[in-house]
Amino acid sequence: MPELPEVETVARGLQRSVAGQRILNVALGKTDFIDNPDRFESELTGRTIARVERYGKFMLLRLTAKPEACGRDLDAALLVHLGMTGALTPQLSSDAHAKHTHVVMRLGDGRELRYVDPRRFGRMAYLSGKALAEELRRFGLDPLEMSLEQFRVQIHGRKARIKALLLDQSVLRGVGNIYADESLWKAKVHPAQLGARLKPPQLATLYAELQKVLKKAIALRGSSISDFRDTEGIPGEYQQHHRAYGREGKPCFRCKTAIRRIVVAGRSSYFCPHCQPRPARRSTSRKRKSEKARTK
């Protein structure tokens, strides 16, 4: 499932392979994941992909202005979210269409940039100017670009659980379930710990481990759990370094205790019950006792 490292991998691949290419035409299949499909098609046709960037879990295909735009739409972009199963890859026009191919952009050099997404949890949108700026403003800082102090400001004082905060794209952008669990395991922080209750050293460790995990995962071209592939069709290798995610019942790499799975913030959360002890919840247990006493 594409999170920050996987999206970075794909964005770099596309930057290498399709930057500078002109989009000659656009063919759409199912369009329920595209904002305003008609406009999408007309605006993309004839535009050139200037460069490809990552923004959180989004890819931003920056587009050059149409010749007739006369200076308008200089900051137009194709926004792509891969959802769970999306793939955006350049292919030869002679290649057979994979099942669930929903967008085909014919490029100037004869290849095709194809979007394939069985579950259609992804999103595509043509955005420019104000709409693009507004869209991007909804998200927090990139975890690889933020300082420890900026991280601290986002977490301290928050009553939400740390796992929920890490997954919240308005708190920081790009982290998903895998890298949240991996960095919490490394930092020995329980996923249900409240943000406000993280001690300064824990916060500093979590910040550092999150960056380390993300950087290493990028270097290994992401995690391939089921079907993630880079733009050349090669799986990532970071899944071989997972210490918590998907390891329910298997021994912790540090202490051999069986990894447990619980649901936090509506997501499967894998953690070591020994290394990441459940936070003592003084107030809750007291409340429970007093409630029991009252009902009796």
Add this chain to the structure above:
DNA sequence: CTCGATCCCTGGACGC
């Protein structure tokens, strides 16, 4: 402000 529930969608795993 934060929570859980629900929906979107398909493929894969599993039980019979």
Add this chain to the structure above:
DNA sequence: TGCGTCCAGGGATCGA
């Protein structure tokens, strides 16, 4: 082999 069922999960939305 072929059903039915459950689960995976990012994000939007809604009600508590």
